[in-house]
Amino acid sequence: MKRTLASTAVGILAVAIASTASAALKPEEQIQYRQAGYSFMSWNMGKIKANLERDYNQAQVAAAANAIAAIANSGMGALYGPGTDKDVGDTETHVKPELFQNMEEVGKLAGDFVAAADKLNAVAATGDQSAVQTAFGDLGKTCKACHQKFRADD
């Protein structure tokens, strides 16, 4: 539990504070890395969804939830640095520029997302499928909450 709270705090802070390490990355690299993170989480969300709809493989669900939580807690906020609010050359971003003017709200949405990812990870480790179903739905809502406000596609 201590770790979950600490992770959440890191997630929220990471939105506002670009790390030293990422400051050296070009804007297009930051966009590519953040898209890689979302893409890989999407693959793992899809695996959990398939497990909930068909044969439930606890080990696969636990590994997928762990990957999502670890990515969520990796400080992706550092990948939203200056110059990443628009396409850079061939590297297209789907983020709305409004995200960068609403960092307080984004921090709250990111905190909800990290907390829900941690919850799913904890629940998936126990193997209770109905609890995973609930936590998975709750996590999906936190994804959608940010997409609807700040992703251009939705």
Place this chain on the structure above:
Amino acid sequence: MKRTLASTAVGILAVAIASTASAALKPEEQIQYRQAGYSFMSWNMGKIKANLERDYNQAQVAAAANAIAAIANSGMGALYGPGTDKDVGDTETHVKPELFQNMEEVGKLAGDFVAAADKLNAVAATGDQSAVQTAFGDLGKTCKACHQKFRADD
């Protein structure tokens, strides 16, 4: 320790066994998801490298190592299904076709990689920088071992 061994076994098995969930993915989607995983691990390797070279931030290193280990243990072997041994439309792969004819060797390399990622994750959690330096180097060697044999760029 039990979890580390179990994770390693999952990693090795995952190379040989395409999961039900991923069987529904198109070859180009499998290529894109596996590249996303490697890309996101690369970002986190870069962060750990920067921490070892400059100011060491234990929380950042631990989060990065956790992301790498979780991705390594997520069953990426399922993303090497039929039809992913060559470019698919605009989706280019850098994997050599030889990988698909040497699954036993690939399984061994993947097992080494997962074990090294688990080791780095365990060491990073303790905050001993010199141990992290060693485990980080060891993990890099397992990446390179596979790249040199089976990635077209190297």
